[in-house]
Amino acid sequence: MNTVIGSTATRVMDVAEALIQQRGYDGFSFDDVARAVGIRKPSVHHHFRTKADLVATLARRYTERFESSLAAIDTARRDPMARLEAYVLLFATTYAKDGRLCVCGMLGAEAAALPAQVADGVADFFRLNLDWLTAAFRDAQQSGRVTTTQGAEALAQLLLSALEGAMIVGRGGRSSVGPAAVGNHLLVCLSKQGR
Amino acid sequence: MNTVIGSTATRVMDVAEALIQQRGYDGFSFDDVARAVGIRKPSVHHHFRTKADLVATLARRYTERFESSLAAIDTARRDPMARLEAYVLLFATTYAKDGRLCVCGMLGAEAAALPAQVADGVADFFRLNLDWLTAAFRDAQQSGRVTTTQGAEALAQLLLSALEGAMIVGRGGRSSVGPAAVGNHLLVCLSKQGR
DNA sequence: GCTTACCTACCTATTGGAAGGTAGATATAG
DNA sequence: CTATATCTACCTTCCAATAGGTAGGTAAGC
Numbered sequence: 001m002n003t004v005i006g007s008t009a010t011r012v013m014d015v016a017e018a019l020i021q022q023r024g025y026d027g028f029s030f031d032d033v034a035r036a037v038g039i040r041k042p043s044v045h046h047h048f049r050t051k052a053d054l055v056a057t058l059a060r061r062y063t064e065r066f067e068s069s070l071a072a073i074d075t076a077r078r079d080p081m082a083r084l085e086a087y088v089l090l091f092a093t094t095y096a097k098d099g100r101l102c103v104c105g106m107l108g109a110e111a112a113a114l115p116a117q118v119a120d121g122v123a124d125f126f127r128l129n130l131d132w133l134t135a136a137f138r139d140a141q142q143s144g145r146v147t148t149t150q151g152a153e154a155l156a157q158l159l160l161s162a163l164e165g166a167m168i169v170g171r172g173g174r175s176s177v178g179p180a181a182v183g184n185h186l187l188v189c190l191s192k193q194g195r
Numbered sequence: 196m197n198t199v200i201g202s203t204a205t206r207v208m209d210v211a212e213a214l215i216q217q218r219g220y221d222g223f224s225f226d227d228v229a230r231a232v233g234i235r236k237p238s239v240h241h242h243f244r245t246k247a248d249l250v251a252t253l254a255r256r257y258t259e260r261f262e263s264s265l266a267a268i269d270t271a272r273r274d275p276m277a278r279l280e281a282y283v284l285l286f287a288t289t290y291a292k293d294g295r296l297c298v299c300g301m302l303g304a305e306a307a308a309l310p311a312q313v314a315d316g317v318a319d320f321f322r323l324n325l326d327w328l329t330a331a332f333r334d335a336q337q338s339g340r341v342t343t344t345q346g347a348e349a350l351a352q353l354l355l356s357a358l359e360g361a362m363i364v365g366r367g368g369r370s371s372v373g374p375a376a377v378g379n380h381l382l383v384c385l386s387k388q389g390r
Numbered sequence: 391g392c393t394t395a396c397c398t399a400c401c402t403a404t405t406g407g408a409a410g411g412t413a414g415a416t417a418t419a420g
Numbered sequence: 421c422t423a424t425a426t427c428t429a430c431c432t433t434c435c436a437a438t439a440g441g442t443a444g445g446t447a448a449g450c
Binding site for chain 1: 217218219221222294296299300301302303304305306307308314317318320321322325343344345349350352353355356357358359360361363364366367368369370372376377380381383384385
């Protein structure tokens with residue numbers, strides 16, 4: 001065994017994930033992955049039958065990890081605004097790693113060209129996020145920390161959209177502004193002391 | 196002559212634009228374009244030397260059209276909020292056409308994998324939008340229609356990000372919520388009567 | 391002795407792109 | 421008015437590279 005950490009299958013997923021975050025589904029090949037991992041292309045097929053298989057599995061892992069992070073936030077913070085700030089940090093951390101996009105943000109853009117199983121995984125991710133955010137905003141409104149007349153569902157959609165969009169605008173516009181700034185600005189606007 | 200409208204070069208750009216909006220830069224080929232237009236692949240090369248050429252030209256046209264729309268808004272509306280609402284409608288109209296993404300939103304996501312000339316065009320688009328929005332928000336704040344403590348530049352980044360993101364989240368999440376709803380919700384939150 | 395992890399070799403389709411040719415319109419010069 | 425030249429828009433043919441994926445084999449471990 002070599003000194004590289006993790007099983008080969010894990011490393012394949014790690015590499016594929018990074019490639020998707022930077023180039024998208026159609027922007028990388030099994031050969032790219034193989035080269036980066038240090039094996040041959042057919043060996044990648046040994047671990048993941050098809051490309052759709054690999055990416056669908058990867059998207060599921062991504063969503064599960066996100067789910068864990070959300071659960072961790074719930075236990076670590078009680079204050080609804082602190083929870084939302086921690087949520088923004090999740091996206092900011094991803095983006096800080098050499099401008100990596102959210103996996104499902106990237107895949108969501110390409111949704112029309114994706115295999116069904118992959119597109120399903122992407123939809124699950126957004127559903128999970130929207131549900132968690134809706135609950136968080138409902139808490140924030142009930143505790144009086146957010147005082148907009150807008151429904152919690154709409155606010156959830158707004159924050160998620162702003163964060164996903166900030167990555168794309170920040171990267172495409174070569175701006176220094178990313179999801180951290182955009183997300184926090186929005187939270188300030190929505191919070192009581194925002195004006 | 197056939198009944199198809201526009202010159203061949205224009206039709207090539209129209210088709211390529213639609214394909215990019217639905218599948219991204221790596222998601223379409225010269226052959227796809229040729230087939231849709233009704234000519235052979237090398238004839239596409241006759242009009243646009245390379246793929247980078249085609250897409251860069253197309254991005255420039257997209258930005259110019261957007262620029263015209265912004266100018267039209269400026270002359271048609273005086274009220275800063277009405278201008279911002281008209282801006283939101285620009286994105287909503289694009290998205291309403293079978294869920295088409297903003298060309299530069301899509302390309303922005305793939306920015307890391309794009310030829311330099313294309314990436315430059317994308318950056319120009321975002322710069323144009325951010326500049327216009329910053330001025331619009333400055334007006335809105337000076338007239339007291341928007342009362343956040345946030346700077347106009349930050350608000351511009353926020354609205355643009357929210358609109359670009361809403362397209363991706365809406366499509367990827369198979370939601371009925373799109374840029375129209377998200378954009379208008381944000382404007383309500385920012386406006387005086389938003390609470 | 392079966393399973394796992396990997397390999398070489400190969401296949402077919404498609405990619406972006408080049409080379410070179412043709413039909414028809416237009417322009418120009420004698 | 422005609423002959424020559426040029427241009428545009430398209431064509432067929434071709435190419436090397438790359439795509440996703442398969443077949444079949446080897447070597448090690450439980």
